Amino acid sequence: MERIWSWLYAFGRFWYGFIIGDDWTLAATVAVGLVLTAVLNARGFVAWWMVPVLVIVAVGVSLRRASHAHSRVAA
Amino acid sequence: MRAAVFLTTFLASTVEVIEMVIIVVGVGATRGWRSTIVGSAGGFAVLAVLVVGLGAALVAIPIGILRLVIGTLLLAFGIQWYRKGVMRVAARGFAGVAGIPVTEEAEWAGAGMDWTAFALAFKGVLLEGLEIAIIVVSFGVAAKELGLAAVGGISALVLIGGIGLALRGPVTRIPRSVLQLIVGVMLTTFGSFWALEGLGVNWPAGDGAIPGLLVWYLGTALLYITLERRRLLGFQARA
Numbered sequence: 001m002e003r004i005w006s007w008l009y010a011f012g013r014f015w016y017g018f019i020i021g022d023d024w025t026l027a028a029t030v031a032v033g034l035v036l037t038a039v040l041n042a043r044g045f046v047a048w049w050m051v052p053v054l055v056i057v058a059v060g061v062s063l064r065r066a067s068h069a070h071s072r073v074a075a
Numbered sequence: 076m077r078a079a080v081f082l083t084t085f086l087a088s089t090v091e092v093i094e095m096v097i098i099v100v101g102v103g104a105t106r107g108w109r110s111t112i113v114g115s116a117g118g119f120a121v122l123a124v125l126v127v128g129l130g131a132a133l134v135a136i137p138i139g140i141l142r143l144v145i146g147t148l149l150l151a152f153g154i155q156w157y158r159k160g161v162m163r164v165a166a167r168g169f170a171g172v173a174g175i176p177v178t179e180e181a182e183w184a185g186a187g188m189d190w191t192a193f194a195l196a197f198k199g200v201l202l203e204g205l206e207i208a209i210i211v212v213s214f215g216v217a218a219k220e221l222g223l224a225a226v227g228g229i230s231a232l233v234l235i236g237g238i239g240l241a242l243r244g245p246v247t248r249i250p251r252s253v254l255q256l257i258v259g260v261m262l263t264t265f266g267s268f269w270a271l272e273g274l275g276v277n278w279p280a281g282d283g284a285i286p287g288l289l290v291w292y293l294g295t296a297l298l299y300i301t302l303e304r305r306r307l308l309g310f311q312a313r314a
Contacts, residue, residue, distance in 0.1 A: 014190050019148065021155035030151050038274050048276050051150075051267050052288060056295045059158050063299055066162065067306055 023066075029058035080220045084227030087214070088207045090282055092231050094265060096239035098199035101258035104246045106192035114193035118200025126208050131221075133212045138205065143273025145202045146266050152195065153262025160256025161296050165303030167252055195262070202269070207232065260296055264288040 020027050033054040040047035103111035126133065207228050215224030246254070268278065268285055278284035 018191060018194065019151045021152075023155070023158065026154045026158065027151050030147065030154060034147060034270060034274065037271060037276060041274060041276050048271060048278055048284070051271060052291055055150075055154055055157075055263060055267065056292070059154065059161070059295075060299060062158055063161060063303060067303065 023062045026058050026062060029054050077220060077223055080214060080218045080223050081227045084211055084214045084224040085231050087210045088228040088231035089235060091203045091206045091210070092235040094285075095199055095203035096235050097261055098203075098265065099196050100239050100242060100246055101254070101261055102192050102195045102199075103243070104249070105251060105254050105258050106189050106195075108243075110189035110192035111196045113188065114196030115200045117193070118197045118204060121197075121201055122204040122208065125205070131212055131216055133205075133208050134216075136205065136209070138209060139273050139275065141202060141205065141273070142269040145198045146269025146271070146273055148198065148266070149195070149262050150266025150270050152191075153259055153264075153266045156255050156259030157263050157292065157296065158259070160252065160259040161299045161303065163252035164256050165300045165307060167250075168304070199265075256296060260289065260292045263292050 030051070033051040037047045037050045040050065099111060099115050102114075125136070129136070211224045211228040212221070214227075215221035218224070249257070264285060267288055271278065280287070
């Protein structure tokens with residue numbers, strides 16, 4: 001039983017690292033972007049630009065946050 | 076007619092094989108070859124079972140759902156490498172690109188299987204392989220030349236796969252931080268493209284949107300690297 005739990009824990013940890021990684025806001029942005037794109041696309045709007053724009057905004061915000069955190073630690 | 080069937084399946088398959096080879100070579104060079112090769116072999120094995128088991132019924136596979144699931148996973152993972160690649164290249168510059176050796180920690184240094192490399196290679200091979208199989212079956216059945224269409228698809232796989240194998244050495248010499256950025260940009264590009272295709276979104280210019288996405292993500296990465304380097308240099312000057 002303990003072996004099954006440890007395997008399930010390792011399996012869950014792998015997928016957490018794969019999808020969420022260091023910054024959960026990036027995965028959340030991907031999810032929100034895909035949902036918004038699906039909704040807009042279903043209503044007939046041109047929505048292909050949504051995910052590429054959200055991705056770079058999310059990466060920019062994440063980098064900024066990491067930089068501030070690094071500056072605070074270094075200071 | 077026979078030449079047209081061969082050429083059409085060869086060219087259409089070539090586009091898919093290029094995408095497959097980019098992912099496999101990029102992941103292999105960044106995270107190590109053993110797990111990547113095992114993942115690719117696993118993808119081919121599942122593909123072979125599907126092709127043999129389903130035959131012409133392959134066209135009934137809901138490829139849209141597969142594209143959405145695999146594209147979303149690649150995008151979620153690719154965006155992390157994109158961010159890490161920007162941070163590492165901003166910190167180290169492009170040292171090592173001009174042949175100057177740099178010391179960089181490996182992405183994976185464990186003794187066992189690297190499941191991340193396995194999963195990335197497996198998914199890339201399975202999705203692209205399925206697309207090739209569907210192209211071959213669609214053209215082959217429509218033209219009543221299934222054998223010839225299969226030869227076209229397999230030729231593309233052997234030719235582009237061989238080129239990828241030959242590029243393995245030079246790609247491995249690229250510094251890991253730069254390679255991580257390149258692979259992150261590529262995974263984000265393919266992930267965005269496939270996930271949205273899976274949602275039924277029509278990309279402007281179809282497959283031609285892929286180079287456009289590459290330029291978009293790479294251009295933004297270079298902008299972020301410039302901004303991060305300026306910030307780092309300013310921080311060092313103040314310290």
